[in-house]
Amino acid sequence: MHIVVLSGGVGGSRFIRGLLAATTPDDRVTVVANTADDIWLFGLRVCPDLDTVMYTLGDGIDTERGWGRTDETWNAKSELGAYGVPEAWFGLGDRDLATHLVRTEMLRAGDGLTAATDRLCARWSPDTDLERIRLLPMTEDEVETWISTTVDGSPTDIHFQEFWIRHHAGVPVHGVTQRGIEAATPAPGVLEAIADADVVVLPPSNPIVSVGPILAVPGIRDALRDAAAPVVGVSPIIGGGAVRGMADQLLAGLGIENSAAAVGLLHGARSADGVLDGWLVDTADADLLPRLEDGGVTARAVPLWMTDDATTRQLAADALALAAELARG
Numbered sequence: 001m002h003i004v005v006l007s008g009g010v011g012g013s014r015f016i017r018g019l020l021a022a023t024t025p026d027d028r029v030t031v032v033a034n035t036a037d038d039i040w041l042f043g044l045r046v047c048p049d050l051d052t053v054m055y056t057l058g059d060g061i062d063t064e065r066g067w068g069r070t071d072e073t074w075n076a077k078s079e080l081g082a083y084g085v086p087e088a089w090f091g092l093g094d095r096d097l098a099t100h101l102v103r104t105e106m107l108r109a110g111d112g113l114t115a116a117t118d119r120l121c122a123r124w125s126p127d128t129d130l131e132r133i134r135l136l137p138m139t140e141d142e143v144e145t146w147i148s149t150t151v152d153g154s155p156t157d158i159h160f161q162e163f164w165i166r167h168h169a170g171v172p173v174h175g176v177t178q179r180g181i182e183a184a185t186p187a188p189g190v191l192e193a194i195a196d197a198d199v200v201v202l203p204p205s206n207p208i209v210s211v212g213p214i215l216a217v218p219g220i221r222d223a224l225r226d227a228a229a230p231v232v233g234v235s236p237i238i239g240g241g242a243v244r245g246m247a248d249q250l251l252a253g254l255g256i257e258n259s260a261a262a263v264g265l266l267h268g269a270r271s272a273d274g275v276l277d278g279w280l281v282d283t284a285d286a287d288l289l290p291r292l293e294d295g296g297v298t299a300r301a302v303p304l305w306m307t308d309d310a311t312t313r314q315l316a317a318d319a320l321a322l323a324a325e326l327a328r329g
């Protein structure tokens with residue numbers, strides 16, 4: 001079976017681990033990762049979601065933080081602070097720095113983000129879950145999520161990382177744009193993977209800044225709508241709150257109801273100009289199933305909290321079971 005996962009960082013990575021536990025080594029998993037979180041800092045290209053998937057599956061992740069490296073130190077960051085560098089708010093770890101240096105060198109040499117990602121993954125793959133997936137960026141073109149907000153009373157646009165890390169999502173969201181998205185093309189292999197897939201999964205990643213940008217890359221939404229494979233998603237919202245991160249602030253800022261149904265209908269049913277065939281909501285949101293069914297999405301209520309390996313594996317199995325049910329028609 002070939003499974004394609006359109007993933008953000010933390011939630012997506014956790015789900016992918018469950019997916020690998022719920023399948024066999026004969027099953028192929030292609031991960032198309034969001035790159036709209038990416039940012040130029042200190043002359044380096046930082047790719048948070050690619051790195052979070054790579055470190056998580058490669059066993060290099062700091063599991064407490066959910067991002068960045070284990071046994072990390074912050075000397076470069078504190079030195080930048082001592083120099084009064086304005087972006088010193090960014091958590092640049094000394095070990096993590098090597099990843100950005102290797103990637104940036106390759107980008108400057110014209111190698112492209114796919115080759116850079118392959119090169120970085122080669123270090124982390126041996127004898128880890130990373131060996132069982134192909135990790136692709138959604139595009140090799142530069143796309144960045146920027147937030148229109150108000151800081152100290154004046155309207156301004158800030159990069160998503162500044163919104164999230166410097167302001168802890170505590171400033172108003174007037175709008176969210178993916179700069180560069182119109183000119184972006186899917187990275188090599190992305191459309192082919194979707195066309196070849198037996199199942200496509202939207203894991204519980206942020207619908208606005210993780211899954212949204214992937215769907216917004218010209219060509220990807222249509223590829224999903226034309227895909228022979230069932231497309232199944234997992235709600236990142238449980239009981240009206242984001243499982244993790246700042247999805248609720250973003251949804252509220254955009255005037256989108258903060259619910260598992262609203263996010264499922266935001267992605268939309270394939271029969272209604274959207275991309276979804278199926279959607280999993282938590283058992284706490286079982287009352288929302290009729291709204292999703294009315295919207296053309298086949299929905300099931302199952303436990304969504306990925307509290308440990310067993311529940312994460314079960315969630316992945318539930319997503320595959322819904323896909324199998326949909327494939328039978």
Ligand code: FO1
Binds near residue numbers: 037052161
């Ligand atoms: N998240 C934080 O909350 N604080 C940080 O300082 C921070 C630094 C950072 C550095 C590299 C990286 O790959 C991720 C980092 N993240 C940090 C997480 C990152 O903002 C998020 O993983 C995504 O961009 C949003 O899901």
